[in-house]
Amino acid sequence: MDCLFCKIVNGDIPSKKVLENDKVLVFHDIQPAAPVHVLVIPKKHIASMNDVQGEDYELIGEIHKAAQEAAAQLGIAESGYRLINNCGRDGEQTVHHLHYHVLGGARLGALTGISNSHA
Numbered sequence: 678m679d680c681l682f683c684k685i686v687n688g689d690i691p692s693k694k695v696l697e698n699d700k701v702l703v704f705h706d707i708q709p710a711a712p713v714h715v716l717v718i719p720k721k722h723i724a725s726m727n728d729v730q731g732e733d734y735e736l737i738g739e740i741h742k743a744a745q746e747a748a749a750q751l752g753i754a755e756s757g758y759r760l761i762n763n764c765g766r767d768g769e770q771t772v773h774h775l776h777y778h779v780l781g782g783a784r785l786g787a788l789t790g791i792s793n794s795h796a
């Protein structure tokens with residue numbers, strides 16, 4: 678399958694790994710939007726939030742667990758962070774393999790919502 682994040686899971690494309698187990702992978706975002714910016718992905722290919730099935734809910738729990746562990750490992754658990762999933766066009770999803778952004782290491786500001794360029 679021609680999927681960027683599946684290639685990262687398979688090791689065909691290198692990534693800066695933070696943690697990994699048999700179900701999930703956490704790696705640094707190539708274009709960080711905050712001092713700490715990592716992506717948490719399931720190893721299983723799921724295209725988007727819309728494609729999560731009942732059988733995947735345990736996996737979503739694993740993703741939250743990995744996000745929590747990565748935050749602790751990266752030293753932002755106490756200061757706080759944001760966990761974000763972008764879904765579909767309006768969510769500005771660019772990679773169609775389910776992923777959650779963990780952003781932290783600075784005050785992130787309030788969520789602003791609609792961006793002028795797309796409103």
Ligand code: AMP
Nearest residue numbers: 690692705706707708763769770771772
């Ligand atoms: P989204 O816009 O929510 O689909 O997020 C996709 C994210 O993947 C963006 O923040 C990109 O910077 C990031 N990204 C794209 N290619 C790579 C890569 N090869 N390694 C790490 N992160 C990447």
Ligand code: ZN
Nearest residue numbers: 680683722774
């Ligand atoms: Zn994939």
